[in-house]
Amino acid sequence: MAGNVNKSGLLALKALFQKHGGCTYGEGVTQIEHALQCAVAAQADGAMPCQVTAALLHDVGHMLHEDARQALLDRVDDRHEALGASWLKQWFVDEVSMPVALHVEAKRYLCHVDPGYHSGLSPVSQTTLAMQGGPMTAEQAQAFRLRPFAEEAVAVRRWDEIGKDPAAVTPSLDYFLEIAARGLRTAP
Ligand SMILES: [Fe+2]
Numbered sequence: 001m002a003g004n005v006n007k008s009g010l011l012a013l014k015a016l017f018q019k020h021g022g023c024t025y026g027e028g029v030t031q032i033e034h035a036l037q038c039a040v041a042a043q044a045d046g047a048m049p050c051q052v053t054a055a056l057l058h059d060v061g062h063m064l065h066e067d068a069r070q071a072l073l074d075r076v077d078d079r080h081e082a083l084g085a086s087w088l089k090q091w092f093v094d095e096v097s098m099p100v101a102l103h104v105e106a107k108r109y110l111c112h113v114d115p116g117y118h119s120g121l122s123p124v125s126q127t128t129l130a131m132q133g134g135p136m137t138a139e140q141a142q143a144f145r146l147r148p149f150a151e152e153a154v155a156v157r158r159w160d161e162i163g164k165d166p167a168a169v170t171p172s173l174d175y176f177l178e179i180a181a182r183g184l185r186t187a188p
Pocket of ligand 1: 160
């Protein structure tokens with residue numbers, strides 16, 4: 001018999017966005033504006049629901065982190081991708097959590113393979129890139145390409161850079177949480 005999905009993850013997300021969604025971490029948009037804009041960019045590319053959800057939730061680690069903005073000011077890598085992915089794994093399938101886990105590596109990868117990508121990064125993204133290890137070497141890029149969900153993480157990272165427009169208008173968080181429900185794990 002098929003199990004039921006556990007919707008407590010959606011409630012936890014809603015609470016997290018309510019508490020910290022209005023925070024910024026150096027970009028011109030809040031956490032919730034950034035999340036919604038990235039999800040919109042994924043949808044505009046015709047992404048599947050789990051990919052749209054990964055785009056929406058790729059930075060939840062910043063909101064779980066004690067003080068992501070302070071980490072940025074202190075020039076410390078807050079490892080938000082690992083924190084966010086392990087938190088999401090409680091409720092979501094790998095198609096959601098793994099691109100989140102790899103989206104910082106994907107930035108380092110893109111800076112290696114796409115010469116225009118680095119110069120197009122926001123000033124904050126350029127600063128954090130240095131803290132995150134800088135562009136990948138050719139060897140690192142080759143190894144990254146072989147990792148499961150590498151392609152999906154690269155897509156998330158490209159949407160990440162689009163979702164920083166202070167003037168953008170988006171659907172609500174509830175609209176995207178309905179889509180996110182399709183990526184919840186099924187309880188056995
Ligand atoms: Fe982001």
